[in-house]
Amino acid sequence: MNVQIQAEKSANAGMDVAEEFVIETRNVDVFYGDNHAIKGVSLNIPKHQVTALIGPSGCGKSTYLRCLNRMNDTIEGCRVEGEILLDGLDIYASGVDEVLLRARVGMVFQKPNPFPKSIYDNVAYGPRIHGLAANKDELDDIVLTSLERAGLLKEVQDRLHSMGTGLSGGQQQRLCIARALAVRPEIILMDEPCSALDPIATAKVEELIDELKENYTIIIVTHSMQQAARVSQKTAFFHLGDVVESGPTEKVFTSPEDERTQGYITGRFG
Amino acid sequence: MSFYPLLIVLLLMSAVGYWFGSKKALGAVRKSTNFITPRPHQFGLYVVIWALVPPILLGAIWILMQVTPLQMEVGLSQQVNRVLFPVIVLLAAGGGLYFSLQKIGPDLKVRKTIEGLVYIVLILASIISILTTIGIVLSLLFETIQFFKKVPMSEFFFGLTWSPQTALRADQVGSSGAFGSIPLFTGTLLITCIAMCVAVPLGLLSAIYMTEYASQRFRSVVKPMLEILAGIPTVVYGFFAALTVGVFFRDIGDAIGIDIVSESALAAGVVMGMMIIPFVSSLSDDIIMAVPQSLRDGSYGLGATKSETVRNVILPAALPGIVGAVLLAVSRAIGETMIVVMAAGFAANLTANPLEAVTTVTVQIVGLLVGDQEFDSAKTLAAFALALVLFIVTLCLNVIALLVVRKYREKYD
Numbered sequence: 001m002n003v004q005i006q007a008e009k010s011a012n013a014g015m016d017v018a019e020e021f022v023i024e025t026r027n028v029d030v031f032y033g034d035n036h037a038i039k040g041v042s043l044n045i046p047k048h049q050v051t052a053l054i055g056p057s058g059c060g061k062s063t064y065l066r067c068l069n070r071m072n073d074t075i076e077g078c079r080v081e082g083e084i085l086l087d088g089l090d091i092y093a094s095g096v097d098e099v100l101l102r103a104r105v106g107m108v109f110q111k112p113n114p115f116p117k118s119i120y121d122n123v124a125y126g127p128r129i130h131g132l133a134a135n136k137d138e139l140d141d142i143v144l145t146s147l148e149r150a151g152l153l154k155e156v157q158d159r160l161h162s163m164g165t166g167l168s169g170g171q172q173q174r175l176c177i178a179r180a181l182a183v184r185p186e187i188i189l190m191d192e193p194c195s196a197l198d199p200i201a202t203a204k205v206e207e208l209i210d211e212l213k214e215n216y217t218i219i220i221v222t223h224s225m226q227q228a229a230r231v232s233q234k235t236a237f238f239h240l241g242d243v244v245e246s247g248p249t250e251k252v253f254t255s256p257e258d259e260r261t262q263g264y265i266t267g268r269f270g
Numbered sequence: 271m272s273f274y275p276l277l278i279v280l281l282l283m284s285a286v287g288y289w290f291g292s293k294k295a296l297g298a299v300r301k302s303t304n305f306i307t308p309r310p311h312q313f314g315l316y317v318v319i320w321a322l323v324p325p326i327l328l329g330a331i332w333i334l335m336q337v338t339p340l341q342m343e344v345g346l347s348q349q350v351n352r353v354l355f356p357v358i359v360l361l362a363a364g365g366g367l368y369f370s371l372q373k374i375g376p377d378l379k380v381r382k383t384i385e386g387l388v389y390i391v392l393i394l395a396s397i398i399s400i401l402t403t404i405g406i407v408l409s410l411l412f413e414t415i416q417f418f419k420k421v422p423m424s425e426f427f428f429g430l431t432w433s434p435q436t437a438l439r440a441d442q443v444g445s446s447g448a449f450g451s452i453p454l455f456t457g458t459l460l461i462t463c464i465a466m467c468v469a470v471p472l473g474l475l476s477a478i479y480m481t482e483y484a485s486q487r488f489r490s491v492v493k494p495m496l497e498i499l500a501g502i503p504t505v506v507y508g509f510f511a512a513l514t515v516g517v518f519f520r521d522i523g524d525a526i527g528i529d530i531v532s533e534s535a536l537a538a539g540v541v542m543g544m545m546i547i548p549f550v551s552s553l554s555d556d557i558i559m560a561v562p563q564s565l566r567d568g569s570y571g572l573g574a575t576k577s578e579t580v581r582n583v584i585l586p587a588a589l590p591g592i593v594g595a596v597l598l599a600v601s602r603a604i605g606e607t608m609i610v611v612m613a614a615g616f617a618a619n620l621t622a623n624p625l626e627a628v629t630t631v632t633v634q635i636v637g638l639l640v641g642d643q644e645f646d647s648a649k650t651l652a653a654f655a656l657a658l659v660l661f662i663v664t665l666c667l668n669v670i671a672l673l674v675v676r677k678y679r680e681k682y683d
């Protein structure tokens with residue numbers, strides 16, 4: 001834990017230097033039919049850091065997250081307005097291929113959702129679709145390194161061809177992370193990735209997130225204040241479809257400016 | 271007393287019983303110290319049950335004794351019967367009424383009696399349907415055994431000629447019919463295959479469109495329309511096959527210079543396939559809908575397109591269920607009668623050519639039993655043998671299909 005806190009500190013220290021944002025959102029509005037779920041959110045996501053989205057249930061965290069890889073497109077009646085820039089380019093501009101976008105911005109879901117296929121095929125799914133491997137050896141290589149990065153390789157090495165659905169919940173979630181890593185995304189969106197996991201599996205996933213931020217930008221939705229404090233460098237507090245407060249995690253948790261943030265955080269700790 | 275007056279008297283007695291029962295219950299309940307008591311109308315029902323069930327039971331036993339072999343031993347004359355039957359029934363009703371009215375009091379467990387009766391009625395209903403099925407199978411079996419006493423099994427199962435016309439007079443030519451059933455089964459197989467070639471792709475693709483691509487609005491309009499298609503009487507399809515499609519195919523054949531008879535297997539099969547499309551598509555629709563949304567999200571989240579998701583995730587996950595649906599559809603096609611009777615004809619050709627006329631098992635069963643028949647001729651009995659085989663085949667298909675579908679359901683529940 002000590003090591004982690006130090007890591008956070010150094011990261012926070014680094015943030016004072018000119019920050020580089022991978023995603024910039026400006027005045028994003030989302031409607032589900034008549035339901036105005038997100039109201040003019042502007043938020044910037046720093047590169048190679050972990051950004052945590054917190055807030056009470058139904059405040060639009062998942063909705064906001066799904067805007068970032070256009071997963072909202074698959075929901076009927078959902079409309080997104082405003083500007084969302086990925087490396088300076090508007091991802092909702094006409095002509096943008098949302099399918100390619102989703103390969104760049106990977107996603108890990110709340111409930112582990114491995115395909116009913118073998119562990120190997122689960123991880124190979126993305127690379128096969130996008131033709132990332134020229135031959136079997138390259139594919140093997142991608143699968144193994146992805147599993148390795150997700151910290152799952154040791155546990156499944158000798159049963160790569162048994163069903164992915166046969167793993168434990170925590171293993172399944174790391175399999176889903178490996179599956180996302182295999183397409184070599186730049187950004188990984190995680191929607192409450194640990195809510196279905198026990199504390200040990202949660203600790204493993206958190207450790208993993210901490211390692212992944214070396215190479216990836218991570219945005220994580222969580223209901224656990226402790227988790228947000230442990231893994232993230234930046235925190236944004238959502239309330240009723242609005243971002244009330246955002247900033248360095250340390251600051252949001254120790255000296256929040258808005259009293260609603262204060263209330264939410266302390267209410268959680270009791 | 272004849273039947274209808276007796277019935278009216280019984281009903282009157284129970285109505286009176288209901289009235290007295292509720293009245294008496296009102297008094298009893300008022301005196302009672304219990305916190306919760308049954309309501310008066312439940313006491314009334316209780317009396318009605320006692321007034322109706324014993325006479326019905328006794329009457330039923332009585333009638334059974336008259337029509338079954340037991341009759342010989344009892345051996346009562348018509349006259350005695352006429353008098354004795356109403357007397358017994360009315361006595362039973364009166365006894366029941368008296369007994370139940372006596373018993374009414376605050377401690378009577380009326381609700382339990384009513385629940386017990388409901389339970390018995392429900393069980394009886396299911397037992398009756400099961401017994402009927404068993405009865406049908408047994409009678410099929412019995413007649414089939416009779417048939418195989420006249421015609422050797424080897425001829426029926428391996429014979430290549432089917433011409434069941436037995437002679438009316440002994441001196442007629444060709445007096446012994448030929449009962450080789452193979453042409454019938456190959457004909458059935460051919461038509462079923464053609465039907466499946468039409469129904470499975472179209473039904474499956476439309477199910478995929480409906481579940482994955484169509485908007486909510488489109489779905490809510492078109493799905494009921496497909497279900498209406500499933501409600502069209504098969505005789506209408508038969509019409510369509512015989513008068514429109516058959517002729518249409520023949521004309522096409524003429525135009526491009528191949529011979530297609532107007533009663534071709536092709537026409538019957540295609541129309542039968544159209545009949546089964548809604549069946550396949552609505553079953554597959556349910557199965558595809560049962561694939562969890564999270565799997566779709568997972569696939570889209572990795573940058574897969576819709577069709578890639580359908581091909582790589584949804585269809586493999588739904589495959590067992592779809593196989594089950596197809597097997598159910600096959601068993602429907604095999605048992606389907608009206609379309610083939612009207613469109614396929616009676617010529618028992620042994621051929622794999624869909625452009626020729628073939629006949630099916632169901633058509634021949636109809637053919638064998640239509641018109642005046644001696645009940646114990648080989649010709650009539652052959653229908654039972656065919657029906658038994660048909661029954662066994664479709665039963666096996668259904669059982670396999672249900673097992674497959676159930677196994678698949680377990681995976682996600």
Ligand SMILES: Nc1ncnc2c1ncn2[C@@H]1O[C@H](COP(=O)(O)OP(=O)(O)OP(=O)(O)O)[C@@H](O)[C@H]1O
Nearest residue numbers: 032035037055056057058059060061062063064075
């Ligand atoms: N598919 C949908 N269709 C219609 N409305 C939706 C849909 N998904 C979410 N909403 C609405 O959008 C609002 C925000 O929901 P969202 O799922 O983003 O909340 P959340 O912050 O993720 O909540 P939780 O913490 O419970 O996951 C809610 O009012 C919800 O009712």
Ligand SMILES: [Mg+2]
Nearest residue numbers: 061062063191
């Ligand atoms: Mg959510």
